[in-house]
Structures are given as structure tokens and as C-alpha cells.
Amino acid sequence: MQVEAQALSVERGGRIVFSDIGFRLAAGESLVVTGPNGAGKSTLLRAIAGLLPLASGRIELSPAADAPRGEFCHYVGHADALKPSLTAFENVAFFAALLATHGRRPTGAQVDAALARLGLAAIADLPCAYLSAGQKRRAALSRLIAVFRPIWLLDEPLTALDSASQTILLDLMHAHLKEGGIVIAATHAPLPIGARELALKSARAA
Amino acid sequence: MQVEAQALSVERGGRIVFSDIGFRLAAGESLVVTGPNGAGKSTLLRAIAGLLPLASGRIELSPAADAPRGEFCHYVGHADALKPSLTAFENVAFFAALLATHGRRPTGAQVDAALARLGLAAIADLPCAYLSAGQKRRAALSRLIAVFRPIWLLDEPLTALDSASQTILLDLMHAHLKEGGIVIAATHAPLPIGARELALKSARAA
Amino acid sequence: MKETLPSALFALLTRDLTIGRRIGGAASLGIVFFLCLVAITPFAIGPDLALLSRIGPAILWIAALLATLLGLDRLFQAEAEDGSLDLLLSSSAPLELIVLVKCLAHWLLTGLPLVVASPLFGLMLGLDTHALAGVFVSLLVGTPALTLIGAIGAALTVSLRRGGLLLAILILPLSIPVLIFGVAAASRAAGFAMPFLILCGLALMGLALAPFAAAAALRHSIE
Amino acid sequence: MKETLPSALFALLTRDLTIGRRIGGAASLGIVFFLCLVAITPFAIGPDLALLSRIGPAILWIAALLATLLGLDRLFQAEAEDGSLDLLLSSSAPLELIVLVKCLAHWLLTGLPLVVASPLFGLMLGLDTHALAGVFVSLLVGTPALTLIGAIGAALTVSLRRGGLLLAILILPLSIPVLIFGVAAASRAAGFAMPFLILCGLALMGLALAPFAAAAALRHSIE
Amino acid sequence: MPNYANPAEFLRLARIAVPVTAALTGVLFAVGLYLALFDSPPDYQQGETVRIMYLHVPSAWMAMFVYIVMCSAALGTLVWRHPLADAAQKAAAPLGAGFTFLCLMTGSLWGKPMWGTWWVWDARLTSVFVLFLIYLGIIALWQVVEDQGKAARLVAIFTLVGGVNIPIIKFSVDWWNTLHQSASVFRLGGPTIAMSMLWPLLIMALAYTSLFLTLHMMAIRNEILRRRIKRLAMIAAAEGEAAPVAGIFPEPAE
Ligand code: HEM
Ligand SMILES: Nc1ncnc2c1ncn2[C@@H]1O[C@H](COP(=O)(O)OP(=O)(O)OP(=O)(O)O)[C@@H](O)[C@H]1O
Ligand SMILES: Nc1ncnc2c1ncn2[C@@H]1O[C@H](COP(=O)(O)OP(=O)(O)OP(=O)(O)O)[C@@H](O)[C@H]1O
Numbered sequence A, B: 001m002q003v004e005a006q007a008l009s010v011e012r013g014g015r016i017v018f019s020d021i022g023f024r025l026a027a028g029e030s031l032v033v034t035g036p037n038g039a040g041k042s043t044l045l046r047a048i049a050g051l052l053p054l055a056s057g058r059i060e061l062s063p064a065a066d067a068p069r070g071e072f073c074h075y076v077g078h079a080d081a082l083k084p085s086l087t088a089f090e091n092v093a094f095f096a097a098l099l100a101t102h103g104r105r106p107t108g109a110q111v112d113a114a115l116a117r118l119g120l121a122a123i124a125d126l127p128c129a130y131l132s133a134g135q136k137r138r139a140a141l142s143r144l145i146a147v148f149r150p151i152w153l154l155d156e157p158l159t160a161l162d163s164a165s166q167t168i169l170l171d172l173m174h175a176h177l178k179e180g181g182i183v184i185a186a187t188h189a190p191l192p193i194g195a196r197e198l199a200l201k202s203a204r205a206a
Numbered sequence C, D: 001m002k003e004t005l006p007s008a009l010f011a012l013l014t015r016d017l018t019i020g021r022r023i024g025g026a027a028s029l030g031i032v033f034f035l036c037l038v039a040i041t042p043f044a045i046g047p048d049l050a051l052l053s054r055i056g057p058a059i060l061w062i063a064a065l066l067a068t069l070l071g072l073d074r075l076f077q078a079e080a081e082d083g084s085l086d087l088l089l090s091s092s093a094p095l096e097l098i099v100l101v102k103c104l105a106h107w108l109l110t111g112l113p114l115v116v117a118s119p120l121f122g123l124m125l126g127l128d129t130h131a132l133a134g135v136f137v138s139l140l141v142g143t144p145a146l147t148l149i150g151a152i153g154a155a156l157t158v159s160l161r162r163g164g165l166l167l168a169i170l171i172l173p174l175s176i177p178v179l180i181f182g183v184a185a186a187s188r189a190a191g192f193a194m195p196f197l198i199l200c201g202l203a204l205m206g207l208a209l210a211p212f213a214a215a216a217a218l219r220h221s222i223e
Numbered sequence E: 001m002p003n004y005a006n007p008a009e010f011l012r013l014a015r016i017a018v019p020v021t022a023a024l025t026g027v028l029f030a031v032g033l034y035l036a037l038f039d040s041p042p043d044y045q046q047g048e049t050v051r052i053m054y055l056h057v058p059s060a061w062m063a064m065f066v067y068i069v070m071c072s073a074a075l076g077t078l079v080w081r082h083p084l085a086d087a088a089q090k091a092a093a094p095l096g097a098g099f100t101f102l103c104l105m106t107g108s109l110w111g112k113p114m115w116g117t118w119w120v121w122d123a124r125l126t127s128v129f130v131l132f133l134i135y136l137g138i139i140a141l142w143q144v145v146e147d148q149g150k151a152a153r154l155v156a157i158f159t160l161v162g163g164v165n166i167p168i169i170k171f172s173v174d175w176w177n178t179l180h181q182s183a184s185v186f187r188l189g190g191p192t193i194a195m196s197m198l199w200p201l202l203i204m205a206l207a208y209t210s211l212f213l214t215l216h217m218m219a220i221r222n223e224i225l226r227r228r229i230k231r232l233a234m235i236a237a238a239e240g241e242a243a244p245v246a247g248i249f250p251e252p253a254e
């Protein structure tokens, strides 16, 4: 799997957020997107995931795939996408079934394993309304390993995590890269995954 | 202003989250609450703000005040309390008027100054739906200086802020402490405000 | 300490009105909704003008009741979800007054336009001048009562994720009396003065009780 | 790639039904809400049983329409607010089918219980056996159509913070034909077969068009 | 309302009281039903159908009485924060709904021969129906709010607000001239009903009351025990000994 972006620009609310952004990532490579608040980091990730239209430019995956781009990406944004009345297990199991591709439907045991990997085994059966901010975040992140997708798009992934969970997440990213996956992360905190850096300038200055 | 908490315990969802927590903060002192996800940091801050009932223990302000405790505290939680259809200025001006005490109603110029202090001058008239995560966070934080309240309760205040804004916020905290204010902050990242630390243990170990 | 009270409440009123106006002009939306309901009923009942004008006041009242309910479940829930409720509770303004101001804003945005437009819709249903006046006056007094009663339900269901239906169930039984006397006054079946006075009484009772009940419910459901 | 499609859709259906059940048993709440509306109407109109039984089918239909509408504005809005919509859009299941499944879940939770309970409420309004059967069958065919039409409005308003009233305004005009033929079939004013066939046609049309319209609206409102 | 001192005290009291009131209920029902069905005269206007009265009128009284009990329990919850008031409120709601349903059923059964219809929308009938809806709303609210302490306080507020309906039921026949009979027992100036009918009626009313007391105490006892089990399971979970018990708030982890 390889991602190539050429001359991307995105418009939001009638204003060009960034323009002429390009990068190419081969299997096992990662990219860290940095920049001040409002520079367009989240915008870029959403555009890559296919959740925002491009004003110009193109994003290509190779080997070329006929399915929409969203099917190759895991997008973990600012919102956790957890239903407060469902338990952590139910939430993750649902997304695992929804996001599964190529007939690889994750089993309950795989979902349990994903939750356990993020240290949520003991509270898997608690409604998400009862979870703390970091616990919710971890439940959202456990989607990453419950279903395999080659490209991870992570928006400020370390937010709300305690140091133990930060280590776990970094380990997961390393493992994903080693297996030939791709990680693109937006972050303010340093993210030691040996990634290339794409520094967005603030839109005002641009 | 001085805060004293004795033998606090709080119950949530039928379970004791923490018990027997106590501290005393004099004017100009600060406290950093740390601990793993789910240890009860946010719970403690909400309880101090008077937004959660105490299962036992007491919190006292001195000089003793007859007004409810909430009127002395600025609580900035995980949620930003911004209405997406209002501009940043309108949002902050509203809270300034709502939270004002002792007849010190902030003027529009004061609100503008607060926004400018957090680097939002240029986008003060943008609806909050159009702001990035960090810009929203900064708008929420500008309440702290738009209205004076002696006790600041900050839940993971550095989240989503870029490094320039983090510096600004730390400066603000230092200034507040120097003027005799009190800061209680829950955090995972180190917070260099020379504070005492209250480390909550995870509920399981307790 | 109290000098800031009026300005705090005024700020709240302005904010709620602004939000209401920005989000697709709730006022005009309310009227159009009302219109749709009024238009649907003759279709459902059949084009019998005598029957229509007989049950016209009732239709207008039911439409007003439902239009009031439709947006009400988010009155406090939206505040709770984005964290604003925490700040409303930390204000030095008494929660009862905050509830009252929020009700006022909601009524100005949805109730008042309905009241103003009701004579027009009455005409469409073939009401005579007397009945038109009756509907107008009874709605003017009755819709604030409906909003206030609804606020109790909105406060009770604030911490539930989807309170819409539960709200309706809690509220409809309580609003039946308002509806009965409102329609009675509007249609003058039993004279105007008597049911109208009772309607006023109910509205005053709502004004006196609802802010306290709703504020108590909000205080207890915060977590 | 497609082997996972049934399981993805089934997971969505189960999830929505579970949430509906957890949040206060939407099914039973729907019935109680229906009950409230049916009870309110005679009150507003007056205790005239002959009049009541004449307009009974219309009342039941209006109640069904409003009960369907009341929860519908959050159908996609709740998904958009918490970020779930992004993930629904990244699924390999076509968005049209996702919309259809969500509508099915909504109908099973609110529409179906109303249909099942309608004979009972018909009895309370003094309908005879023929009318009861007519109401039952016409609601069985008509309520899914109402849900599907409502879903278009829900999708259109998904990016607005409070779509409730706007949704109603977009939806009511579209649902007027359903209402007219539903009531006509139920009350047999113009015979049963003809209006019922048209109602079926409308329902099929809704089934064929609504998922595409709603999916297109959702794709455009995401940002 | 029985004297509920504290949970432990109540359980002890209930252990003695429940068998007594249960036996009393049986005796009262036996006597009351015999008097009502066989010993009392048929009405000169209504004939034998008047016997429905002995089921209908006490259930109507109980429907209102239970609501009043719930209002006092609600005050107990809100004002005195009495530990038992929550349980008393929760236990009474389904019973009240049951009595109200019985009143509605017997009323419509009686209505068919008397008024020629099962149901009319007159003020009394409707206000009882509204009472039924309020009971349902209370039960729904109990089910929807997960935190039981919070549920108790919210239900208490709603119960007190809904209390305005009780005077409306009681006086609706006086305020509006309706089809329904106006008060003939509990009225200013003494009962206007024949003594031969009054006695069986009063005994039946006592039987209903005693039935309510029995069921209410049993339901409160169940509620207390249920909470105890939950608390024990939670303590066990917090000590890390037991696996989370299904349906009970399990142990959150770090
Ligand atoms: C579903 C229909 C009915 C409902 C909901 C209903 C409700 C009530 C209620 C709430 C009371 C208690 C009133 C009080 O204590 O002041 C009552 C009493 C009574 N009802 Fe009904 N009722 C119904 C039908 C009937 C019918 C059909 C009859 C017979 C004609 C009837 C005869 C009576 C009588 C004789 C009393 C006793 C009044 C007194 O002595 O105080 N009811 N009913
Ligand atoms: N609304 C709630 N109802 C019941 N229990 C809750 C609720 N919110 C949090 N809890 C529980 O209370 C405990 C403490 O939560 P809290 O949010 O205070 O943790 P925290 O220390 O702030 O964690 P984080 O670092 O993840 O923000 C957790 O175990 C959580 O499961
Ligand atoms: N929904 C929206 N509609 C219109 N404009 C938007 C929207 N969301 C964000 N913007 C604008 O787009 C620009 C980039 O926003 P984005 O969220 O991508 O920033 P970011 O780099 O992620 O910042 P942060 O570090 O604060 O998360 C900002 O200037 C913002 O004002």
C-alpha cells in the first residue's frame, strides 16, 4: 500500500485552508502533521479520509483500488463516536462489523482482545456514559486493532491518555508500521514514531 | 482566599470514585491533580466546583462566603460550552455577563481584550462552528480572564493547544497566582506552574 | 452582588433569541409548521366546512401544543451536552430565574408567532370573528402555560440522551387541563369568561410552580 | 468484499434497536405518547361520540404522523454530532442501504408498535370493526412511508444544530399525500381498494426514492 | 402510610406485619364479597349491576389514595431525604397504576349497561385516565434513569407536580355537570347512600386498603433487598474478588 498526494488544497467555509500540499508515503512510512491551531491539520486528515471534498489536487492509493478511499483508512478524529447507552464492547463490536472489509468480519474474541490491548478489559461491559475522558478515547482507539485497515489517520491521538496508555498506543503504531501499514497523525505533542514531518503554516500567514 | 478540603469522597454511578482526599491551598498556591485515566481527576474538579454532590467530607472557602461555591470558581471542563451558531465574541461576552459577580459586569472591550490575549482577535467574529479544536479551546479559556474569579479549576487545560497558546496559558496562570488566585488543574502532561501535586490512585488499587 | 442580575438575565435572553434566529429562524419555522398542520387536517377529515369550523379552535390548539413541544426537548439538553449548563449553574443568578428567562425566549420564538398568526389560520378554517378573537386571546394566555409546563419535562429529561418521547409522556397529561379550558374558552361552548378565567389561573399556577420544579429537577440531574 | 455487507447492516440494525430499547424503551413510550394524543383530541373537540368516530381514523393518522416525526430529527443528527456519521460513511456498505436500515430500525421502534396498538385506540374513539381494520392496514402500509419521507428531511437538516421544526416543514408537505390516501382508505369514504392502492404506490415510491435522496443529502452535508 | 423507620427496622417490622395484613386482607375480602354479592339488596334503579360498585368504588378510592401516599413519600425523598422514602415511592407506583386500571375497567364494564357505552370523555373519566397516564409516566421515569438515587428525586418532583390532578378527579363531578355519579359517601353533610349498601362498601374499601398495605410492604422489602444485593456485589467488585455481576455496575479499571 502506498499513498500519494499531489497539490492538495481544501476550502472550508469559503476560505482556502491550505493549498499545494503534497507527500508520498510508502508501506511502513509515517507522517506527522504539525502546525499552529487552525493551520488545517484536522482538515487535511479528513480530506485524506474522503470526508471532505478537495478543492484541487489528487490523492492516490497504489495498488490502485476501485473501492472508495474511506475503506482503506481508519479515521480517529476529535469526536469519539461512542454511543453513551451502549457498553464499550457493544460500541467497538458494532464498528468492527460495520467497518470490516473483504469478508474479514471480526469475532467477539477479537473485539475483546482489542479492548484488552488498550487496558479496557475490566470495563468493557460498562455503558460509555460512565467512562472518563481517557477511557472513552481508548475505546475509540481500540477500533484501530479490532479491524485491520492499512492507513491510520489519527487526529491528536495522545489527547486525554495517561502515560501508560500513551506507551501502548505508540507500541501499536510501531507494530502497524512494521507490518507495512501507514500512519498519518496530527499532533502538538512530540510523537516518537520516527515519522517525516509536514509542517502546515497558519492560514493567516499563508 | 483560601480553600480547604477535608476527607472528600464522591460517589458516581453507585460507586465510590475516591475517598478521604484532603488539601489546603492558600492564596497564590496551586495544585496539580494527576493519576491514570479514570482515577477521578475530573470528578474531583467538578465536586470542588459544586457540580457534583459530595458523598462525605467538606470543602471550605475562607474568608467564609455566603454565596454558593460555584460563584468563586471558574470551571473549564472537557466540554467547551460554546454555541456553534454564535461568534467567539458573542459566546464569551455572554458568559462574561452571566458569570459576573459584585456588579463588575465586563464591558465589550474587556471581552475583546480577553480574546486578543489568547490570540483570537482576528477570528472573534467567526461562528464557533468554524473554529478548529484548539481555537475552540482557546475561546473557552478566554472566559478565565474576561471575568475575575479567584479559583480556577482546569481540566486538562493544555489539550488541543499549540505551543504558543500553551505558553500564553501558563503565563496567565502564573499571573493569576501572583495576584493571589488559586489554580487547581488536572493533567497528564507536565504543568510547570510550581504546583503541589495530588496523585490520585486508580480506583482499582484504592 | 445583585446589581449584575438584570444584565445576566438580559444577556441570556439575547443569546437564546440570537441562537433561535440564526438557526433557521425558529419564528418563521414555527408558523410554517403550524400552517402545515392546519393544512393537513382538512385533508384528513374531509372538506366539510361546517365540521371544520366547528372543530377549528380545537385544531388550532392542538397544533399550538405540538409546535410548542417539538423543540422543547432540547431546551436544557443542548445546554447540558455542550457544558453550558455547568456554567449556568455557577452563575450568581438564581436558577429559577434562569429557567424563566429561557422559557420566555422559547415562547417568544415559537409561541408568540403562532399566537400572532392564529387569526389568519382561523380564517382558513372558516372561523367567524368571534371565534377568531377567542382563539387569539386563549392562545395568548395558554401558550406560555404550555411552555412552562413543558420546561418541567425538559428539565426532568435533561440527562437522558433522547428525551423526546418521554418528555411528551410526562407533559401531555399535565397540559390536558390547559388544552381543555383553552379550547372551551376559544369555542365559547360554555361561555367565554368562566373557562378563560380558569385558563388564566392555570397559566399563573404554571408561572409560579414551573420554574421551581424545573430548577429542582436540573439541580438533581446534573452530574 | 460484499460478504461482509449483510453482517454490517445487521450490526447496524441491532445497534439501533438496542439503543432504542435502552433509552427508555422507545416502543412502549411511543404507544403511551399515541395514547396521550388520542386522549387529548376528544377533549379538545368535546365528548361527542358520533363526531369522534367519524373523524377517528383522521385522528389516529395524525397521531401516527406526529409520533413518527417526534424522534426523527435526531435520526442522523445524533450520529453526526458524536462522529459516528464519519464512520458510517467509511463503511463499505452503500450509504443508501445504511439509510434504509436506520429507517427500518426507527420504524420497528416507533411505527410498528403504533400500528399494533391502533385497533385498541380505535376502540376508544368508538370506531366499528370495519374502520378498525381499515386503520390498521392503512397504517401498516403508511407509517413506513412516513418514516422514509421523514428520513429525507432528517438527512437534509443533519448539519443544522436544531433541525426539528425545519424538518417538519420539509416533511409535512411531502407527507400530505400519504395522509390523504391513508385516511381515505381507513375511513372508506371513497371505497377501500382505490385509495389503498395509491397508498401502496406512495409507500413503494418512498422506498425507492428516499434512500437515494437521503444518502445524497448526507454526502453533501458532511464537512 | 406505615411507619418506615429505617431499612433494617422496616425489614423486621415487615416480617411480622406482612403475614398479619395478608390474613386480614383474606378475611376482609371474604366477608366483603359475601355481603356485596349475596347479602346486599339489588338497586331499585340499577338492578343487579349495582354489585360492580363494590369493586369499582374502592378501586377508585385506592387509585387516589396511593397517589397521595406517593406524594408523601416524594416529600420524604426531597425534604427529609429519608432512606426508605425512595423505596416506598418506587414500590407504590405499579400498585397505583394497577388500582387505576381496575377502576377504569370496572367503570367501563358498568358503563355499558348504565350509559350504553364503554367510554365517554367526561371530566371524571378523563381525569382518572390522566391519572393512569401519570402513573405510567412515573414508572417510565423510574426505568429510564439509571442512577436510582437520582431517579427517586426526579420522580418525586414529577409526582408532586402531577398531584394537581387529584383534586380535579375528586371535584370534577361538582365542577362540571357530568354523566358520572357525584359523591355520596365522602361528602359534606354525611353519606346519602343506603346503610345496607354502605356497610359492604366500607368493608370492601378496608379490604382493598389492607391489600395495598400488604403488597406495598412486600414490594418495599424486595426493593431494599435488591439494593442490598447490589451494594454487596459492588463492594465485592471493588475489592477485586468477584467478577462483575451481570446487570450491576461492574468494577471500573484504572
Ligand atoms: C371508566 C369509567 C369510570 C371511571 C374512571 C370512574 C371513576 C370513579 C371515581 C374516581 C370515583 C371516586 C369518586 C370519589 O371518591 O369522589 C368513582 C366513584 C363512583 N362511581 Fe365511577 N367511574 C367510572 C364509571 C362509573 C359508572 C359507569 C358508574 C355507574 C353508573 C359509576 C358509579 C360510581 C359510583 C356510584 C361511585 C361512588 C360515588 C360516591 O359515593 O362517592 N362509575 N368513580
Ligand atoms: N457520569 C458518570 N457516571 C458514573 N460514573 C462515572 C461518570 N463519569 C465518570 N465516571 C466514573 O468515575 C471514575 C472517574 O472518572 P473521571 O472522569 O473523574 O476520571 P479522570 O481521572 O478525569 O480520567 P481521565 O484522565 O480519563 O479524564 C471513572 O472510573 C469513571 O468510570
Ligand atoms: N466546519 C468548518 N467550516 C468552516 N471552516 C472550518 C470548519 N472547521 C474548521 N474550519 C477552519 O479551517 C481551518 C483549519 O481548521 P482545522 O480544524 O483543520 O485546524 P487544525 O490544524 O486541526 O487546528 P487544531 O490544532 O486547533 O486542531 C481553521 O482556520 C478553521 O477556522
Ligand SMILES: [Mg+2]
Residues within 6 Å of the ligand: A041, A042, A043, A155, B132, B133, B134
Ligand atoms: Mg484539529
Ligand SMILES: [Mg+2]
Residues within 6 Å of the ligand: A132, A133, A134, B041, B042, B043, B155
Ligand atoms: Mg477527566
